[in-house]
Amino acid sequence: MAVSSVKNLAAPEKVATPSPKLARSAISEIHASEENGVPLNTPWTFYLDKSIPGTSAAEYEACLRKLYTVSTVQGFWSVYNNIPDVSKLNSRYSYHLMRHERRPIWEDAANCNGGNWRMKCHKWDTPQVWKELLLAAIGEHLSDFLQEGDEISGISVSIRERDDIVTIWNTNSGLAEQSNILEKVKELVPKVTFTASFYKAFQTHQAFEGYKKN
Amino acid sequence: MSDKGASPQTLSGREIPNRRITDISNIPSDYSTTPGGSIFSTTPGGTRIFYDRAFLMQCRNSPLAKTPPANMANIPGVTSPGEIDVPKENGVQPPKGDKVDKPIEENPQFEMDI
Structure with a gap:
């Protein structure tokens, strides 16, 4: 092939x-x-970062590490299987799986009109939620729950002191309201209780630093 | 128009053929390639490739998936043994501070927004 x-x-x-x-x-x-390998619908890139409170976008960029871009199902697993499980990550570290080679940076052209659904979950649920969301993303099952013209651009997991945060990135914040992606998430992990979940457009964040070219 | 009395003819739609891949061996040998040999992953109209969870999980144990990619970024503690220490690129020192987290905020933002 x-x-x-x-x-x-x-x-x-x-x-x-x-x-x-x-x-x-x-x-x-x-x-x-x-x-x-079996080709994925689009390539996806794994990133790792350590978030430090109070950093600017530029400082954040410097802490962001690209792990690998995968374009096949096997390539996806070869990375996933060989990086530490999320349960092993220390507090303040995040993994991201972003479509193509988009970076998990709000101000980047691919993201600046988007936002993300943010879900807080108990630590014991994080590995399962992360894995199921990744599979739904690369299997392209999340896209059906978005409006026409919107797209899933990534999945992130952020390890925190108490509850962890899992996020789903989309490209068009104007269409997020009508999406029922959170229901899909419930269907993917029916036994998981999220202690909080909501959507936020990147531009409405106080720390958003304006549009930026990649 | 003489078929007034005839029962209305209903045109029943046909399902779009759907090939389910449940095992890697089900994939046709020419999958994802044009006859001439160039590679494509989506049709011009934009159909997507879907994979079932079961199929994805099955690939997890393929020999290819067991070893890391040969040229994966070397990050001690993540992709190689050692202590994780991410921010060091370009000599940028992480600033100290306890303001709002960026871009992934800490919990106060959460509580505020709900």
Whole structure:
């Protein structure tokens, strides 16, 4: 499938030029995620950050680490299975899984008109909620609960002292009101009690620093 | 128009064919490739690829999913052994302070908004 077609495309070029020099990292990337994997609807990128109270967007950016961009189901698991479980993360750390390579930054072009649903859950429920939301996101089951013109752009989990926070990012805050995504979440994790849940548009945050180009 | 008395003919719709993938082996060999060989993941109109939870879970134990990607970012404590210490890039020192958390706020914001 994917790989054989890549070979086909590369073949004519091989005749003209000596061995194409792909960076080692590029090669392993192709091998790891494209070789036998089942393609995802879109690529998704794992990020890690440690949030520090009172930081500006620029300072936050500097603390944000991209872990890996996956484009197949197996690639998704190869990252998920090999990073610490959310239950092992220390307080104030967050994982994000963002569509394509969008960054989990409010002010970025892809996010600045959006917002997120924020749900607070007990620590013992966090790993399950995180996993189920990830699967629903990459399986593209959340999109059905959005309005036309809106899109899921990511899922985050933030570890806190007491209850943790799980968020679902969308791209169009104007359409969030009519969405019934929180009902879908209930369906995904029927036994979980959220101690709070609400939607907030990024631009309504006091700390929002205005539009910004990526 | 002589069929006045005939029972009204109802046109019953047909279900859109739907192929359910329950196992990796169900995936057709040409899945996600055009006949000529280029790769696509969505049709121009924008249909999405859906995966059931069961299928996704099944992939979790595939050999490919067991090892981390070879070129995954090296973050001690996360992708390699060690203590987690994220903010160090570009020499930026995390400022000290206990104001509002950004961009993920601490609980006061939560209580305020509900």
